[in-house]
Amino acid sequence: MNGPFRVIAHHCRVINEKAVLEVYLSRKGTWTMLVTDPSGITCILAAGDAWDEAPMLAQRTGI
Numbered sequence: 001m002n003g004p005f006r007v008i009a010h011h012c013r014v015i016n017e018k019a020v021l022e023v024y025l026s027r028k029g030t031w032t033m034l035v036t037d038p039s040g041i042t043c044i045l046a047a048g049d050a051w052d053e054a055p056m057l058a059q060r061t062g063i
Contacts, residue, residue, distance in 0.1 A: 006033070008049075025051050 011023040015035070022034045031051040036042040 021045070 003017050007024040007026045009022060010031070011021070013021050015021050018037060020036045023037065024032045024034070029050045031047070032047045033045040035045050039055045
C-alpha cells in the first residue's frame with residue numbers, strides 16, 4: 001500500500017462464511033489486524049508494535 005503509512009498485507013484468511021481476517025504490517029514492525037464481514041464493514045480487531053513471526057510447527061502426518 002502506498003501512502004504515509006506504507007503497510008503491506010501480510011495475511012488474509014477466511015475465518016468462516018461471515019468474516020475475513022487481514023493482517024497488515026509496516027517496515028517499522030507495527031501491525032494492524034482487521035475483520036471484514038460480507039457487507040464490507042471492517043473493524044480493527046487489534047494493533048501493536050514489534051511484529052514477530054513465530055516458527056510454524058510441522059503438522060502431524062499420521063505416521
